[in-house]
Amino acid sequence: MDFRLTPEQEKRRQEYHAVCSELALKAPHPILGEKGIFGTEHGWKYFRYCAKEFAKRGWLSLSWPAEYGGRGDRMDQVLLAEAMGYNGVPGIDPFGVGMLAPTLLAVGSEELKKEFLPPIARSDVMWCELWSEPNAGSDLAALTATAIRKGDEYVINGQKTWNTNAHNADWGFGIFKSDPEGKKHRNLSFLLMDMKTPGITVRPLYYMNGGHILNEVYFDDAHVPARNLVGKEHGGWAVVNVLAGFERSNMGAVAGMRRALEEIVHYCNETIVNGQLRSRDPIIRNRLAQLACEIEAMSTLGYRIADQQNRDEMGLMDASAMKVFSTELEERFAALAVDIFGPSGQITEGRWAPMGGHWINALQESFVGTISAGTNEIQRNIIAWYGLGLPRMK
Ligand SMILES: Cc1cc2nc3c(=O)[nH]c(=O)nc-3n(C[C@H](O)[C@H](O)[C@H](O)COP(=O)(O)OP(=O)(O)OC[C@H]3O[C@@H](n4cnc5c(N)ncnc54)[C@H](O)[C@@H]3O)c2cc1C
Known part of the structure; x- marks a missing residue:
């Protein structure tokens, strides 16, 4: 695929970033990952507010065919997800927008599409x-x-x-x-x-x-x-298999990591421990550089999946590969951040908690990603069977 954006895509990418950076200014503090969004009243209110702002602009149906009100391009969905991740803004219902809508478009009857797609696009119904x-x-x-x-x-x-x-x-x-x-x-x-x-x-x-x-x-x-x-x-069962592919493709996760990496690099450039800047520690430098490479690899994988979905060619193995790589990268990232902070990395709140305690929470929550949406062991089986043609174990 050609990784360059067209001038129109580049213009829309800038618009997604502009709107998301505005929405980020209205975020309540602190919002800590899924726990803050789904588990607190203020987090959920903010999620719904952002969702409505996206709905107003037609951004919850970006990848849908034009006859259902979309632009028909999955790359736009990725670009929006990147802008949201980079700015730390929620608002896309992973179940309605991310999974059910593309499944209905793929295998739903016309009646179901007419009844259930518009409320998803308007963000009237959460799934x-x-x-x-x-x-x-x-x-x-x-x-x-x-x-x-x-x-x-x-x-x-x-x-x-x-x-x-x-x-x-x-x-x-x-x-x-x-x-x-x-x-x-x-x-x-x-x-x-x-x-x-x-x-x-x-x-x-x-x-x-x-x-x-x-x-x-x-x-x-x-x-x-x-x-x-x-x-x-x-x-x-056939519907489950279609939906699982959309559930596992996790294309937007990378942008949040890019922003987080910038913040950690900034922290390392500012923080002195035992008379030395964290960014001069060779082990930390090495691990940060490795992480940066892996984030780029994941980004490429995300673009590839969007391209495959545009052509209705996404294989079971590709979504599974993305799921394994992105969730295990999230674990490695959170572990590195907490290592960099040292003992204070375990403080969850208050003035001594580095970066507001975000990373210890992220570390505690990072393991669930390897279980939800089908465990990574199962994804490895799928990659082995459908991707590599290896035999099934008796
Ligand atoms: C944060 C989170 C959110 C979730 N959200 C939802 C949701 O919204 N809706 C929903 O329906 N479910 C949800 N789930 C459930 C999730 O889909 C299941 O936890 C997952 O499919 C694993 O099933 P299980 O927990 O029963 O583990 P088990 O299937 O009992 O697996 C236990 C262990 O055995 C391993 N194992 C099992 N079979 C094999 C095999 N054949 N080969 C190799 N290893 C194997 C597994 O990898 C795992 O390590 C969520 C889970 C989590 C953690």
């Missing part, structure tokens, strides 16, 4: 993902929650878990066993549901550091209209 269960994560197809068809409805019973932001979400998309007698992978249906449906209960699951991002969701005879079925009845 959550209802897939994992206490005994079905990596082996998702082993799930047991049921959706049994009764006339023009499905009646749902069972439990989901690890549901990010379900406590703030208006709607959820989920996968359920619709044919209890059917063969594995051919007995599941993919459904959309209003989270206020009677019979749906959301309960919080707290992180060890107190963050409220995750939830459990219980279904007790929840009735969902059959017209909310995506794809074929009992054919939900």
Whole structure:
């Protein structure tokens, strides 16, 4: 692919940065990663504010085909994500905008697209993902929650878990066993549901550091209209595979890292420890340079995926490679930052906490990225099977 931007793309890139840097000035302090956005009232209010600002400009539907109000270019989505990451601005619902919308565009019926895409583009409806269960994560197809068809409805019973932001979400998309007698992978249906449906209960699951991002969701005879079925009845596994590709491609993460690297380099150039600037320590210099190279590699991977998605050619392996590389880079980055700060790097707040305690929180949260959206071990299996053609282990 050609990595150069066209003059029009460059102009739009500057516009995305200008708007995001304005929005950054309105950010409440402190916002600490996902924990601050999804887990605090002020963080979530700010998220919704930014989302509406993007919606007003048509930026939540940038990559959609023109007939649905988009520009039809995934590169714009990457450029916006870069501007958001660089300026630390939230506002893209990862589930509605990032996953469900492209999935509906790929495999949804015309009726579903007409009903569900416009509220996503206007940021009127926030979504959550209802897939994992206490005994079905990596082996998702082993799930047991049921959706049994009764006339023009499905009646749902069972439990989901690890549901990010379900406590703030208006709607959820989920996968359920619709044919209890059917063969594995051919007995599941993919459904959309209003989270206020009677019979749906959301309960919080707290992180060890107190963050409220995750939830459990219980279904007790929840009735969902059959017209909310995506794809074929009992054919939900195919929809899961399409959506998982969008979930794992994580294209915007790199810009946040670029900005963070600049800030850490600045810190090292200003801070003296034992009579020496941190930036003169050969080990720190070496690790920072290595990190800078890896961030560039990840950026290239992100552009490549956008290009593949534009041509509808994204392979399972590419999204998995991005997922593994970006989440493990996030871990390495947070560990390096905390190492650079030394013992004070463990202070979470107050005047002695370097960079407002951001990095110790980032380190604590960095591990979850290697588990969510399918663990990195599973992604490595996908790369081995579909990318490298290696045999499956018995
Ligand atoms: C922060 C976070 C957010 C999440 N958000 C959501 C959400 O919004 N919605 C949702 O539905 N789910 C969500 N999840 C759940 C996530 O998808 C699951 O945690 C993940 O798929 C792993 O499933 P599990 O936890 O059951 O682990 P298990 O599947 O029990 O795996 C346990 C360990 O065994 C390894 N393992 C399992 N099978 C294999 C194999 N075949 N080969 C090699 N290793 C294997 C795994 O890699 C892992 O290390 C979230 C998880 C986290 C951590």
